[in-house]
Every structure is written in structure tokens, then in C-alpha cells.
Amino acid sequence: MNKKLCISVLASSLLCSNVTTASEINLPKPDISSPLMQIIDTRTTIRNISAKPISPETLSNILWSAFGTNSHNTRTIATGKNEQDLKIFVIWDKKVWLYDGINNKLNLYSETDLMPYLAKQDFVNIAPVHLIYAGGKHNAQAHSGSSYQNVYLYAAEQGLATVIRGYFDAEGVTKALNLPENEIVTYHQVIGYPDK
Numbered sequence: 001m002n003k004k005l006c007i008s009v010l011a012s013s014l015l016c017s018n019v020t021t022a023s024e025i026n027l028p029k030p031d032i033s034s035p036l037m038q039i040i041d042t043r044t045t046i047r048n049i050s051a052k053p054i055s056p057e058t059l060s061n062i063l064w065s066a067f068g069t070n071s072h073n074t075r076t077i078a079t080g081k082n083e084q085d086l087k088i089f090v091i092w093d094k095k096v097w098l099y100d101g102i103n104n105k106l107n108l109y110s111e112t113d114l115m116p117y118l119a120k121q122d123f124v125n126i127a128p129v130h131l132i133y134a135g136g137k138h139n140a141q142a143h144s145g146s147s148y149q150n151v152y153l154y155a156a157e158q159g160l161a162t163v164i165r166g167y168f169d170a171e172g173v174t175k176a177l178n179l180p181e182n183e184i185v186t187y188h189q190v191i192g193y194p195d196k
């Protein structure tokens with residue numbers, strides 16, 4: 001072994017032994033000065049939502065962050081086996097639309113009123129945009145989590161208010177949306193402008 005290699009092996013083994021014997025490690029202070037870290041820092045749930053409408057442009061941005069096609073020609077979230085099998089239903093203008101993130105479109109899915117299954121908290125009836133996450137049972141929870149977090153970050157950056165919700169009748173929504181047997185509804189997310 002040459003001298004340089006010996007020194008680096010010795011240094012890394014010393015470092016490793018320090019790590020393995022310590023019972024706690026004080027980490028360096030996180031550097032949250034970058035734009036992304038600043039947005040993560042301000043991410044929060046805001047339930048005080050106004051009825052002020054969301055424009056189609058803003059809705060498009062919200063949905064792109066949630067599950068759009070990015071410049072690598074994949075999606076804005078990772079999906080198991082790259083199956084891209086997350087579904088996002090959008091309640092917009094009192095109708096239910098299914099987001100097509102490949103063609104950047106909303107396809108009319110249903111005119112069923114889903115509010116009776118969703119509105120267990122007052123702000124739900126007020127919020128102008130609702131996203132309902134669904135997908136194959138195996139990964140739907142993970143995919144929804146990635147997606148709603150992106151929406152939270154977009155909302156934080158744009159000064160929008162959002163709440164991810166598990167407190168609703170997911171089974172009722174699954175039935176009302178007539179989803180295939182292998183798919184489930186996971187979460188409901190409301191988005192709007194904060195009521196100041």
C-alpha cells in the first residue's frame with residue numbers, strides 16, 4: 001500500500017470508528033439559505049381559506065407541481081417501477097375532472113357532487129380547488145405523499161393556503177368515482193387563497 005493510500009485508509013477508519021462509537025452526533029447547522037430550502041422552511045398548513053377563485057394558469061401550475069411532466073420527460077414525482085399510476089381528480093367549477101399530466105389537460109370525469117363525502121370541516125365548502133388523490137393500492141399512499149408535498153411547496157412559494165386531509169369518507173369517494181377494484185382514494189387536498 002502506498003503512503004498516501006495508507007493515510008486515507010487510516011483517516012477514514014478513524015472517522016468510521018468515531019461514528020460507530022458515538023451515541024449521539026451533533027449535526028452541522030442546516031444551511032437553509034437557498035431558494036428551495038427557504039420554501040421548505042415556510043411550508044405549512046393553512047385552514048383559513050377564502051372563496052377567491054384560482055385562475056386556470058395557477059391551477060395548471062399546481063397540477064404540474066403535483067404530477068406534471070418535467071423537462072427530463074418523467075414526472076414531477078417518483079413512481080414505483082415508473083408506473084406513473086397516480087390519479088388526481090380535480091373538483092373545479094363543481095365538476096370532477098381527471099388530470100392528464102402528460103398532455104396538460106383536464107378531462108371531464110363526472111358531474112357527481114362529491115362534497116357530501118368531503119365536507120367534514122368548514123373550510124372544505126369554501127375552498128375553490130380540491131384535489132383527490134387515488135391510485136393502485138400498492139403505492140398510492142407514497143405517490144400521494146410526494147404529490148401533496150409538491151403542492152404544499154408550490155403553495156408556500158405562491159402564498160396560497162392548502163390542507164391535506166385524511167378526514168373524509170374515502171370509501172364513499174372511491175365508490176362515487178367508480179374506481180377499479182385495485183385502486184383506492186388516499187387523500188383530499190384543498191387549495192385557495194388565505195382568508196386574511
Ligand SMILES: Cc1cc2nc3c(=O)[nH]c(=O)nc-3n(C[C@H](O)[C@H](O)[C@H](O)COP(=O)(O)O)c2cc1C
Nearest residue numbers: 043044045046047121152163164165166167168187
Ligand atoms: C396524512 C395526513 C392527514 C391529514 N388530515 C387532515 C385532516 O383531515 N384535516 C386537517 O385539517 N388537517 C389534516 N392534516 C394536516 C395536519 O393536521 C398538519 O399537517 C399538522 O397539523 C402539522 O401542521 P403543518 O402542516 O402546518 O406542519 C393531515 C396531514 C397528513 C399528513
